[in-house]
Amino acid sequence: MSIAVILQAAVDALSRDPDAGVSEIAKVAGVGRVTVYGHFPTRADLVAAALAHAIGQAHPGLEDVDLTGDPRAALTRLIESSWQVVDRSRSLLIAAQDVLPPSRILDLHAGPAGRVGKLVERGRDEGVFRTDLPAEWLVGVMHSVMHHAADELNAGRLAAGQAATYIAATVLAAFRPPAG
Template identity: 60%
Template sequence: MPVTTGKRADAQRNVAAILDAAAACLVRDPDASVSDIAAAAGVGRVTLYGHFASRTELVDAVFVRAVTRAHEALDAVDLTGDARQALARLVASSWQVIDESRMLLVAAQHTLPPERIRKLHENPMRRVRSLLERGRAAGVFRFDLPADWLVAVFYTVVHGAADEIGAGRLAAEAAADAITATLLAAFTPPGDPVPQVTATG
């Protein structure tokens, strides 16, 4: 039993090291090779393949971990009260999470099928959909467009901001307010004035 337990602990440490190294490598280069990742993790290719049968499986595991951590972090965001203020708070937290993991998303897009990436976003998208539905019920978000489309707009704008920051065309400190202003303009019912709500208070 002690030998088995020891081997299991070693395996867990190897997996953790591989995932950490893979995340770091993929952030630097979304097309990083298995050899690069194994070297960064301090393990051989044989050891890496003993835990992940293919590069695709490894990228999937890294992306699953990143999405799970992001979802857990966003669970702490207060989404009660006025839906527009809640949207601003969600943006203030979520854009940074997405910005930090944008290169992992690029790696996933290079490797995984689109339906897999969309499936992994289901939990975060449920959070946004719930907020949008609450705002629609209160009359502060538009209901003339499908909810699915509004959710897609949210993620498109946030990911777009992350890309603009990476390209140096948008200052990181201005991103949250820019995203919030853009989304409120898109979500406000036609004919209603767009509220001036900032993500930074």
């Protein structure tokens, strides 16, 4: 039971302040620091688990996105919904970027990335997405562009209302077959 409470406390505290420490997270969870360290030996372990927890919580919402029909329209819908999640989690994402290597952050997104991957494969089968680059690369490009938008928003160089449009316009163009 205490692990779920600690993870929710970590998500809440890091969503308010990306520099929230283990003591503060323990306080929010109503447990001692020793209890937290018993489950998560380092702050990086706790941040990684909090990110995984937040991604898991977003899963049902993203599962509801209709991915049938034109793969391009489906990808646009998925980008819009995924962006809402990334935007809400920007502070947590900063915390993760501070302590985890980019490839570890990408790995923690394996769940949502798997859904994007299936849609990419269908779009390739239907001839609307390119096949001259690996599907895994295309999924990674979408992830990078989305997190780039989060970084630009954090830096005050992008308005929240523009992000999903920019991401979709960029990713759909990047996915188009070269001759298309």
